[in-house]
Amino acid sequence: MPELPEVEVTRLGLVKRVRGKKCTGAVVRETRFRKPAPENLNELLSEATLIDIRRRGKYLIWIFDKGTLLSHLGMSGTLRVYEQTDAEVSKHDHIDLLFGDLLVRYRDPRRFGFMIYKPSLASALSMPELTKLGVEPLTKDFNPKTFYKELRKSTGSIKEALLSGKHVVGVGNIYCSESLFLAGIRPTTKANKISLKRISKLVDSIKEVLQASIELGGSTLKDFVSSDGSQGYYTLNNNVYGREGLPCKKCGSPIKKIVQNGRSTFFCPNCQKR
Ligand SMILES: [Zn+2]
Numbered sequence: 076m077p078e079l080p081e082v083e084v085t086r087l088g089l090v091k092r093v094r095g096k097k098c099t100g101a102v103v104r105e106t107r108f109r110k111p112a113p114e115n116l117n118e119l120l121s122e123a124t125l126i127d128i129r130r131r132g133k134y135l136i137w138i139f140d141k142g143t144l145l146s147h148l149g150m151s152g153t154l155r156v157y158e159q160t161d162a163e164v165s166k167h168d169h170i171d172l173l174f175g176d177l178l179v180r181y182r183d184p185r186r187f188g189f190m191i192y193k194p195s196l197a198s199a200l201s202m203p204e205l206t207k208l209g210v211e212p213l214t215k216d217f218n219p220k221t222f223y224k225e226l227r228k229s230t231g232s233i234k235e236a237l238l239s240g241k242h243v244v245g246v247g248n249i250y251c252s253e254s255l256f257l258a259g260i261r262p263t264t265k266a267n268k269i270s271l272k273r274i275s276k277l278v279d280s281i282k283e284v285l286q287a288s289i290e291l292g293g294s295t296l297k298d299f300v301s302s303d304g305s306q307g308y309y310t311l312n313n314n315v316y317g318r319e320g321l322p323c324k325k326c327g328s329p330i331k332k333i334v335q336n337g338r339s340t341f342f343c344p345n346c347q348k349r
Contacts, residue, residue: 077148079212079245080285082133084292085154089135089179090128092156096174098123098139105169108189109149112170119192120144125174132208132244136199142192143199146181149188155180209244212281217243219275226266226274233269233277234262234335246281250288252316252341254280261347262340263333315341 077085101116113119123139130136135154137144148154157178170181170190181190193199200206210216225242226233233255237246246254255262257280260273269277314324319332323343333340 078247080288100173102171110189146190151185152183152188223274229266233266236266
């Protein structure tokens with residue numbers, strides 16, 4: 076499933092190739108997604124200039140000089156740039172956006188993602204999907220003081236608090252395990268019992284893990300824009316995730332795996348304190 080870093084790398088790739096370009100056409104081969112795609116996308120976007128693409132959580136906001144697209148990659152979606160506008164179409168290639176001699180193709184085998192049109196940026200931003208999101212992890216809004224204060228109200232474990240997306244977006248299961256390891260915090264620790272000092276370490280760790288993943292993805296950006304290459308999902312050099320029974324890279328203790336709310340959690344019982 077595409078996580079925040081993959082979505083951000085996708086955004087960076089698209090911005091680099093098609094920002095500032097005029098949309099010269101759109102082809103919609105399938106409309107049935109989590110939200111239905113507009114059949115008349117070609118008319119809606121014809122001759123519209125793409126001013127910028129922003130990201131909020133895992134949503135991409137395509138700002139045109141007339142209208143806005145909101146897209147999500149769901150469970151299996153990709154957005155790829157092709158250098159030939161007549162690139163061969165395969166089964167799950169559902170929507171094409173043409174930008175002169177470049178083609179942006181939305182492919183989504185499971186169709187849990189979507190691409191919808193809103194007449195204005197304001198109407199896109201006011202959608203409940205966006206307004207309910209927690210703060211962006213890589214901004215100043217995500218800081219120890221505010222996060223600590225938020226967690227006082229929390230009743231569950233720190234892992235649940237992070238995965239809920241209520242306080243901060245984009246900390247998926249892998250990034251959660253990895254950040255908690257770097258911060259030396261046991262995933263089962265009650266979120267409202269962690270000191271400000273340790274929360275501060277956690278905030279830094281989350282930013283570090285996500286940023287490293289984006290940079291790693293950025294370095295494989297050429298795969299992302301190629302017409303045939305599989306879009307890379309970036310396997311970080313994990314410290315704990317997927318390493319059950321293997322020695323901790325810091326202290327050598329075997330990494331433990333537990334299940335919390337149906338999700339696997341990996342941690343070092345020695346390095347990560349309650
Ligand atoms: Zn350890």
